[in-house]
Amino acid sequence: MARYFIQRHPEAEPAEMVGWLLDAGLEKARGWQKFQRGREAPPHSTSDLRVEEIGPDHGDAFASILCAAFDLGDLAEPWLAKLPGHAGWHVFMCFDGDQPAGTATLFVKDGLAWFDFAATAPAFRRRGSQGALLAARIKAALDHGCHAMFTCTGEEVPGDPQHSFKNILKAGFTEAYVRENYAPPKV
Secondary structure, rough: OOOOOOOOOOOEEEOHHHHHHHHHEEEEEEEEEEEEOOOOOOOOOOOOEEEEEOOOHHHHHHHHHHHHHHHOOOOHHHHOOOOOOOEEEEEEEEOOHHHHHEEEEEEEEEEHHHHHHHHHOOOHHHHHHHHHHHHHHHHHOOOOOOOOOEEEEEEEEOOOHHHHHHHHHOOOOOEEEEEEEEEEOOO
């Protein structure tokens, strides 16, 4: 059976929705922690990796890193590779020399910024890639006049260190709410 999620905002109605999802055989899965931040200056990055905004010429590397990190499969790579250069999207990549090491995106519209698609290739983890990418995206959002910034990651659960959660907090975001996820049982 394919894996999918039905997400429920904490204010979603009717309240009976949770019962309907459980009665349909779905299980409560890890939720998505939503974060927000204002116009505070970005944190200083100490990473030795170089960060730059990329265009379509790095689309394949962006998609490859992202799909491998999130187990999205080969079918997602061609359409994700088209994201760099697409209207409203700003795609950032960190490099070790000329080698792509990590990537992350920023979507800007009407003074709001959404941070998404952040991943680091395994060989380059624990070198500050995501902290550097967060700082670069915050600076870009500020440069674009954004007054509010938002992102999310999996909620913290016992036994899972959730490095993204901690990186997001270090970057000055605050917890907003958890959006519940319901999914078919894992087989």
